[in-house]
Amino acid sequence: MIKKVIQSIVNQMGSGSDLVLVHSILDQEQIRPLCLVTIQEKKMFQKSPHYRRARFKLEDVLLPGEDDKSTESLFPKGGHREPMQFTVTKSVNDRVDGNLSLPVEPANIEVNAAASASKEWSIKLEMNHIPVQEIQALSTKRKINMNHSFIQQLQKSGERLHMVYETIETSEDTTCKASSETGGGLKTWIYAKLCAKGTREKKQSITIPKGCTLAFRVIPLDITDGSWDLDYFTPQTKSLLVSDGFSTGKLGELEVEVRGTCQVLSKLSLDVSVILLKAIKAVMRDRNLFQELTQKMEAVLHETGSCELKTESPDLKNLLSILQYSSRQLLLQMAGAIAYVLDALDELTEDQLLLLLESLEEKIVPQQLKLVAAILEHNIEKKVNFRVDASLLSFSQEKEQELTIAMVEMSGVTLQKDGSVVCMEDAFPALAALCVSLYVLCVLNK
Incomplete structure (x- = not known):
């Protein structure tokens, strides 16, 4: 639910596509100005790029300065500069009713249906930021600690480091509510009367605490031999593959992206395809399994050494066992394809x-x-x-x-x-x- 709320807020703000949405309110403590993250390349089906928390701030990876001042003293309160405050409100109430009667001898069938949905929230927000000019000035005074374990791992993985410089945060505790209800009745008379009715009700609510980061902006860092700089004009990467003449336009681009990432899946044996399909179906039903498989695939893709793949879930055990004993090249291809599929499924309701x-x-x-x-x-x-x-x-x-x-x-x-x-x-x-x-x-x- 939090994902839908944040997306709705950003849509109403009209703040542009460079905003990165927070996945979970559990992340918000590590998504503050000066925090470090890595950004995944945005897929065509994503409205916002995904991020991976580095669990470090800029201060943690810098060498001490001559004046021994920390970044906290240079940027008081994490860089907040008279935050801009605003309120976003949403209230939706829909109801649809229907009735259908079909006389079919010797039976009479009557179908009744009703559906309603409501969403309601009012969130007070503030935008906090550190002027990039001030960060730029810091880069001339403090160097990156190239012996830091995180920096060394980052260089081996080839990932690019980004720094949070602007956040959109809640300025007070807020409860968001959403509910939906569908009901239907089916009455059939065939010599004897049968009656069946069904109703489905779904209610959700979430309380977002004060000071929770909902979305943020980042700027890439260029690191060379301890020196670092801000990259203001990061080029948008495009696939160099061609669409093989399948389609043109956006569909053609999507086919290129899918084939480039998921080509390994079409080459799997029947047995492995069955095992992977079973796992995919399981995570589609169970959100906890979904998160477990996602985390394991991310660990494979971002770990430089070996990654042990174990689980207590019988639905995932066979798949992870196959991956565990695959060659490193095949493991990375499979993990990339599975992670891509999970990202697509995560966009669906x-x-x-x-x-x-x-x-x-x-x-x-x-x-x-x-x-x-x-x-x-x-x-x-x-x-x-x-x-x-x-x-x-x-x-x-x-x-x-x-x-x-x-x-x-x-x-x-x-x-x-x-x-x-x-x-x-x-x-x-x-x-x-x-x-x-x-x-x-x-x-x-x-």
Whole structure:
């Protein structure tokens, strides 16, 4: 829930794409001005790049200065300079009711359904920052300690260090609430009367403490032989791969990204594909397993030495055992692909994950992939109304069609059975994440 709240706040602020969103309120103590992080390359399906906490501040990796002054004395209160304060409020209340009666001899079927959703919060925020000119001045006085264990590990891994210079924090304790309820009744009379009803209610709330960092900005550090500088103009990296003529535009770029990262998955044996698919399905159902697998793949990718892969989960044990005894090259390829898949799944809602699992059971994932790819062939960031081939929405059973439409619409796209499409302005990342997820499930479900 915290992820949705933070994303909504940033959207309302309109603060630009350079803001990095905090993953968890547990991270906020280590995301302050002057804290160090590494930033992962932003995937096409992510609205904000992901970060990895370094657990160190700039002061921790600097050699002492001639005046022995710490950065805390140079930047009082972590660099706060008359923070700008503002309030973000959101209140949404929706309710939809429906009723359908179908006389079918000798039966009469009546379907009633209702759905409601509400979200409410008002958050007082402040923006704290350290002027980059002051940080630049510090770089001429203090050098990096190249013997620091973290700096040495960083140089071996090739990762680039960034420093937090601006944060958006809460200025008071705030409770955010969200609730949704769906209910339905099915009454069927076939000689004898049967009655079945179902209701699903979901309530969530989270209290965000005062002083909690919700989002932040960073600036890269260039380190050479102890000297360091700020990199104001970091170029955006682009893949040098070509799309092999599959598609053009954003879909073509997405295919390049997916194939470049997940190519190893298409080369797996049937047995290994089954084991990996079982693990992916398990983490889609269980958030704790999801986090465990994510952490282990990150450990593989960022550790310079060997990484022991053990678990108590029977759903992950076989996969981790295979990875444990793979060559270093294959291990890194697999960990990179799995981490990429988990990042895509993490962008989907809980309900979308459940619908994906049901789609696997119904064996309709390949057709769903074709449908989503057809939507992405259009420039949906500019062209919000168009049509796709209506046959892509034709399934053997009506419930499969409704399941598919519901899953796609959760990514900000409205679909009609005749192929009409209406996209929200910011639908591309969510739809791209769904496309990646469908592609990988198709590859693994051989």
